[in-house]
Amino acid sequence: MGRFEGGSAVKVAADIPSYVRCRHVCGASLAATRCFKFRKLVKEVSDEELFASGHRGCAGCGCTVAMRLALKVAGRNVIVTHATGCMEVISSPYPETAWRVPWIHVAFENSAAVASGVEAALRALGKKGIKVIAFGGDGGTVDIGFQALSGALERGHDFVYICYDNEAYMNTGIQRSGATPYGAATTTSPAGRVSFGNRTFKKDMPRIAAAHGIPYVATASVAFPLDYMEKVRKALSIEGPAYVHVHASCTPGWGIASEKSIEVARLAVDSGMWILYEIEHGKARVTYKPTVKRPVKEYLRMQKRFRHLSDEHIAVLQRYVDERWKEVFGED
């Protein structure tokens, strides 16, 4: 597991007591409902749907939320590249498409490479002001697309890579990926008499991205839409490569009811299983600190993929979370 090193210690935005901090946006104001900035931001969100409804995503799919909100921020002046995966398949069955912006899918492992070609072509043709977003699932990003992504980040292309992380290869039937959490049962890391599911911890991709020295890296969650959108906005506005890793629920993959999708994603953050932060020009900052740290067990219990876990394995996960929590927030 990666660590926030002492030098780049994460600072909570302001020294306001956590229980009155805005849960949605800035961590710097009063409770959400009374938060002026929150209300203003909600008003600012575009009504325009550039990721159209009618796609084939499952009811309650958290990942489609990540597509839709990113485009709301990006607007029309964007070109999107996409890795093979659930979001690609559900959005583009010919002759239908959910994309109201120019969009290209080439293969599974090369969304970032395709984006570098698009970006270079825009520059070569003198087309200014058009943004480039590359989407990839966790498999298309942290596993098979890792090299292409690393290359594109290192070369400094002006683009935003958004990894929507549903923590397994969902498109092919819920196989484990390098982003699958410890203990999760997938079809290739099933729980059984002698197996507790996935044996490894999540690859810390955001920090690997940050290690490229790129100007902007952020983690986000579909359960925190304004926080996510603000990060996408920043990522798009900063020149050079930016990486946004958005945690996004998958109803069949996680074994949750469709109406619980956002609730579960929120609990991932409130339990510390997923932490929301950004690293801007090397400076790390937590963008949301849970007012109450919820036990990991609560998060696990809501999902079929963790249901088999014994107390012993849950304790392992809780320890993992506690360590990170302490490292990031500096308290237990």
Place this chain on the structure above:
Amino acid sequence: MPRRDVMHGSRAVAEAVRLCDVKVVAAYPITPQTHIVEDIAEMLANGEFDAEYIMVESEHSAMSACIGASATGARTFTATASQGLALMHEVLWIASGMRLPIVMVNANRALSAPINIWNDQSDSIAERDSGWVQIYVETAQEALDSVIQAYRIAEHEDVLLPVMVCMDGFVLTHTVEPVEVPDKEQVAEYLPELRLPHVLDPEKPVTMGALGDPNYYMECRKQQEIAMEHALRHAEQADEEFRGIFGRGYGLFEEYNMQDAEVVLVTMGSVAGTVKETIDMLGADVGLLRLRLFRPFPKEAVRRALSEAKVVNVIEKDVSVGFGEGALMTELKSVLYGSDVRVLGTVAGLGGRDITTEHVRQAIERAERALRGEKVEEVAWAGLKEEAL
């Protein structure tokens, strides 16, 4: 004014890329392609032309970036060889399936294992079904000219297919030859600016690379086949017009000493030089058909050209392991099916093994023996060390 100069084949290719006003180059180095991408980098560094050069981290990404760039409407180039081409395999099919007019030079080199950097043509022949137009050249001059022609063919609205120009690694890439570098204005006259019917453009959003279910997939493939038929016509036309402007042309294949020849050797690429030399040396009544356009295969024209032949011996630098012969031999048998022409094969030059005039003489002799009705081997491996097997 055209410029006459002596240069490596690689340099000739780089000159072509400059002349064609390529906008995006994405490439990854591999022997024997390296001089091509180095020469392009040098030209860009000296401001000889202006393009975006993406130094990608792999050939897979090189082709992927080319796809992105081409889909955005930029004229795009890359070059590779052997392992690099094999690494691109997946995306080659996507480039052609998405109908993107990318041009690539493949510096033909053997495939591992054993790892071997020398020339043969197994790498590009293994990609014959990838939907790319394939041109095999004999000289540095032809390499330069073929790259220019390649864009003309690829970008024609009835074609819109990627084109691979195959040149023998080292034999052509690293050999200095006299080359005439055409004038940039003349090339501009020959090669109009790229205008694609569909590009990634926020003004007019399109979805590219959609999922094609069983209701649609077959038609996409058939459309590629139709585009290949157009490519055949346009390759011929592009060559004729090229001849009109630049005074040189090559045809879809080259015929040498074919008049009344009952024995004909068929080959592709630089070894044609050795074959011609041998024919001249022996003063033999033997013809040579050097196939230049391998995909689309000019079946009709080849059938006509070989209609007077009795025995054909295909000398090729590839073998389909498990089928016992090279792909060109198999295809030629298919093209000549129903005729009386006997087709023999000679597997030669694998992994850079020299193909000598003596090997060619043996190939001719075997064909002549077959012509006399003697029993001969269907396929012979030239220069094989039997004792080492």
